[in-house]
Structure formats: structure tokens, C-alpha cells
Amino acid sequence: MAFISIRRPAGWDAAIAVAAACLAATAVARAGELEVLHYWDVGDDAKAAQVLKATLRRQGHTWKDFAVSADGNGFPxxxxxxxxLSGNPPSAAQIKTPVIQQWAREGVLADVDDVARAEHWDTILPKAVGDAMKYKGSYVAVPVNVHRINWLWINLRVLKRVGARVPATWDEFFAAADAMKRAGFVAVAHGGQPWQDFLLFESVALGVGGPDFYRRAFVALEPGALAGPDMERALQTFRRIKAYTDPAAMGRDWLVASATVVTGEAGMQLMGDWAKPMFQAAQKNAGMEFACVPAPGTAKAYSFAVDSFALFKVNSPAKIKAQKDFASDLLSPAVQQAFNLAKGSIPVRLGLDLAGFDQCAKLSGAAFDAAARANTLVPSVSMSLPPPIEDAMRDAVSAYWHDDRITAQATMQRLVAAARLRQDGKSVAGGR
Structure with missing residues (x-):
């Protein structure tokens, strides 16, 4: 075999050394710190956060936790x-959509339209989600996942034992609940905390009135919807559910309520998809049979909440580069898959293959895509209303649930009054 010798030009090794040094210097110059406020420090949440941190570090950047609070208290x-206000914001913060809009009005958020245009965010995100991330047409925040709110979780062994079927309508729901109650089960697991009361009511309102009514009431805040016949029917249906819960529900944590479904003490629970890991674990460890189906009347609708990051204006090219890379990472197919597999939610990016996800996630993903096409996606109230209005409405609905002396008419007037609230200058500090 003949070997061909290629002589290196004079100075070749020196040139290579200089080029390598330049590339290294460029990489260092571009590497930046990303300081992030988030709420993911335990369990599956922490695993999901590690996906984001590892991705950013592979690009040469560093991640710094600004503040982490698992319970979402007001301190962070x-x-x-x-x-x-001191001119030294973190690069990104996990906060609720209405609060993102408040920060944007103060002029402190950075837009990432260049990243959004290059990566076609208007195409890969449902319009309802994309619009929530924009201020005056520019992207100032990035979503990373989707949680479905309008889920009904069912212990199938309880359902079979009482001879009932999986309910698709409210009439079928109450027929199943009656059968469970007669057989000595708690038909509906619930925790009587105000946020749980309101979350339950959101699913009832969507199922009774439909997406158009829901948007008129909880997005547009139309008085005619907040105090109209559909709202009255929703409140009446909501109160009817109370008879199928148990007296110990007052103040109960949602995890404790879910546990009663796992053990077979209770038959059903209306709760967001963050309840899924408990049922999956019980299925794996104890052979539990459960179903995840849309809340009654909501099969063609999808009430969503997203975790998203507002992007603050930062003052160095390296930090800006890290911030833009982070924005790009959040919606990349690889991160969407890995993050949501770890967290138990589903990708917010449309059209991804969910082959590696569990059956409930696949059902959720298909419903999310279908609702995006049919314009039946609706935001959870926490996604659509400023914190003072959300708080006032939650208090009104929870009071109605806990006090049978309060009428539907009085509650509707409280909802109308809540819609008239205006935020003061301090409201951006509240709400996640």
C-alpha cells in the first residue's frame, strides 16, 4: 500500500493554536449567566428543572437559581x-400570565421576536397560548408545558362494583355518584380549600355552559355572562356535587383527596393532571384500575394552564445570549419531550410525537391539538384574570360552596362586582 505524505505549510501548528484560542475566547465571551425564578425544587418538578439546566449548560452558559419556592409564597x-426596581432583574421568572402582562406594561420585559420568527412560534404554538405570551404583538415570555384542568379521575373498580358507566354528561355523572353513594362510597373526593373549590367550579362552568360562555364570563368578564342563566345553572350544578363529598373534606389537601380515590374509599375526583402521578404509582404498585376522562360536558373543550417564563431586560451581551438560548431551548422538540416526560405534563408545542408518553398524556395531547384547531381551548382562570379579580371570584365561589344560605343570585352579583375591580400599582408582586 502506498502512503502519501502531505507536508504542512510553514506555521501550520501556530495557526491552529491561534484559531483554537480564538474559538475558545469566542465561546467564553458568549457564555452567560441565566438567573431564574422558579418553583420546581422537589419531586418530578425538580427533575424537570434539571432538564432545562443541563440543556443550558451544554451550551456553555451557567444557571443560577434566583429564588425557589415550592409552595409559591409571596416572598420570591x-x-x-x-x-x-433596583435595575438588577433576573433573566427569567416563572410567573402567571396576567402578571406577565403587568410587568410588560411597566416596560421591563425583553422581547424575543427574533427567536420567535426564526423558529416559527406563531405556527408551533396554539394562538390562545401564543397570544398570552405576547405584549402588543411581541413575545415577552415563553411557555414550556401544558396542564389540562378539566379532568375527571375515576377508580374503575369502584365504578364496576356499583354497576355504573364512565360518565360523559352531568346526568351520567350524578347517576354514577348516586350509585356510589348508595353502595357506601364517597362518590366525589374533594378538598374544601378555596382554590380547589374554584378549580372544580371552572370545570363545571365549562361543562355546563361551553367554551363560548366560559370565555365571555372568565376572559371577557361580560356582566351578562357572569349573572346570566348559564352561570346560574353552573352554580346549581356545582352545589349539587357537594352532597356527594364527605364532611371531612373541609381544608383537606388535594393529595389527601386523591389518596381516597387510590384506596377505593372514594370513586371520582375532578382535578388537574398533576394528580396523575399518584394514580399511576398506585396502578404500578397496587394494581389500581383508573380512568382519566374529560370532565362531564367538556369532551370537545380543553381548559389549560401553562408554565411560562417572563424574560426581563438584562444589561450584558452574554446574559442576553444566554436568555435567547434559553427561550429557544424551551420550545425545542428535544426539551419539550424530555421536560414534559419528567414533569408529567404535555408539550405546549403542537404536533410532537407522544409515543413515549403515558396513555393519559396521549389523550391530553390529542385533545389539546383538536381543541386548538376547533378554537375550543380556554385558559384556566389563573391564566386569564389578574390576581385581585381571580381572588375575589374564588372567594365568592368558595363561600357559595361552603354556605348553603348563600344564593346563586347573590354569588353572581359578587362575580360581577369582582369583574369591576381594578389593579393597583402593587399587584404585580402577587400571583405566580
Whole structure:
């Protein structure tokens, strides 16, 4: 075999060394710190956060936790406001959509339209989600996942034992609940905390009135919807469910309520998809049979909440580069898959293959895509209303649930009054 010798030009090794040094210097110059406020420090949430951190580090950047609070208390948000007002904000913060809009109005958020245009966010995101991430037409925040709110979880062994069928309508729901109650089961697992009361009511309102009514009431805040016949029917249906819960529900944590479905003490629970890991674990460890189906009357609708990051204006090219890379990472197919597999939610990016996801996630993903096409996606109230209005409405609905003396008419008037609230200048510090 003949070997051909290629002589290197004079100075070749020196040139290579210089080029390598330049590339290394460029990489260092572009590497930046991303300081992030988030709420993912335990369990599956922490595993999901590690996906984001590892992805950013592979690009040469560093991740710094600004503040982490698993219970979402107000301290990190107060600290966030102090830092923003002092001119030293973090690069990104996990906060609710209405609060993102408030920060945008204060002129402190950065837009990432260049990333959005290059990666076609208007195409890969449902319009309802994309619009929530924009301020005056520009992207100032990025979503990373979707949680479905309008789920009904059922212990199938309880359902079979009482001879009932999986309900698709409210009449079928109450027929199944009656059968469970007669057989000595708690038909509906519930925790009597205000946020759980309101979450339950959201699914009832969507199932009774439909997506158009829901948007008129909880997005547009139309008085005619908040105090109209559909709202009255929704409130009446909501109160009817109370008879199928148990007296110990007052103040109960949602995890404890879910556990009663796992053990077979209770038959059904209306709760978002964050309840799924408990049922999956019981299925694996104890052979539990469960169903995840849309809340009655909501098969063609999808009430969603997304985790999203607002992007604050930062003052160095390296930090800006890290921030833009982070924005791009969040919606990349690889991160969407890995993050949501870890967290138990589903990708917010449309059209991804969910072959590796569980059956409930696949059902959720198909429903999410279908609702996006049919314009039946609706935001959870926490996604659509500023915190003061959400708080006032939640208090009104929870009071109605806990006090049978309060009428539907009085509650509707409280909802109308809540819709008239206007935020003061401090409201951006509240709400996740």
C-alpha cells in the first residue's frame, strides 16, 4: 500500500493554536449567566428543572437559581419586584400570565421576536397560548408545558362494583355518584380549600355552559355572562356535587383527596393532571384500575394552564445570549419531550410525537391539538384574570360552596362586582 505524505505549510501548528484560542475566547465571551425564578425544587418538578439546566449548560452558559419556592409564597415575588426596581432583574421568572402582562406594561420585559420568527412560534404554538405570551404583538415570555384542568379521575373498580358507566354528561355523572353513594362510597373526593373549590367550579362552568360562555364570563368578564342563566345553572350544578363529598373534606389537601380515590374509599375526583402521578404509582404498585376522562360536558373543550417564563431586560451581551438560548431551548422538540416526560405534563408545542408518553398524556395531547384547531381551548382562570379579580371570584365561589344560605343570585352579583375591580400599582408582586 502506498502512503502519501502531505507536508504542512510553514506555521501550520501556530495557526491552529491561534484559531483554537480564538474559538475558545469566542465561546467564553458568549457564555452567560441565566438567573431564574422558579418553583420546581422537589419531586418530578425538580427533575424537570434539571432538564432545562443541563440543556443550558451544554451550551456553555451557567444557571443560577434566583429564588425557589415550592409552595409559591409571596416572598420570591416581593424580592423579584425589589430587584427589578433596583435595575438588577433576573433573566427569567416563572410567573402567571396576567402578571406577565403587568410587568410588560411597566416596560421591563425583553422581547424575543427574533427567536420567535426564526423558529416559527406563531405556527408551533396554539394562538390562545401564543397570544398570552405576547405584549402588543411581541413575545415577552415563553411557555414550556401544558396542564389540562378539566379532568375527571375515576377508580374503575369502584365504578364496576356499583354497576355504573364512565360518565360523559352531568346526568351520567350524578347517576354514577348516586350509585356510589348508595353502595357506601364517597362518590366525589374533594378538598374544601378555596382554590380547589374554584378549580372544580371552572370545570363545571365549562361543562355546563361551553367554551363560548366560559370565555365571555372568565376572559371577557361580560356582566351578562357572569349573572346570566348559564352561570346560574353552573352554580346549581356545582352545589349539587357537594352532597356527594364527605364532611371531612373541609381544608383537606388535594393529595389527601386523591389518596381516597387510590384506596377505593372514594370513586371520582375532578382535578388537574398533576394528580396523575399518584394514580399511576398506585396502578404500578397496587394494581389500581383508573380512568382519566374529560370532565362531564367538556369532551370537545380543553381548559389549560401553562408554565411560562417572563424574560426581563438584562444589561450584558452574554446574559442576553444566554436568555435567547434559553427561550429557544424551551420550545425545542428535544426539551419539550424530555421536560414534559419528567414533569408529567404535555408539550405546549403542537404536533410532537407522544409515543413515549403515558396513555393519559396521549389523550391530553390529542385533545389539546383538536381543541386548538376547533378554537375550543380556554385558559384556566389563573391564566386569564389578574390576581385581585381571580381572588375575589374564588372567594365568592368558595363561600357559595361552603354556605348553603348563600344564593346563586347573590354569588353572581359578587362575580360581577369582582369583574369591576381594578389593579393597583402593587399587584404585580402577587400571583405566580
Amino acid at each position: 415575588l416581593s424580592l423579584l419586584r425589589s430587584r427589578v
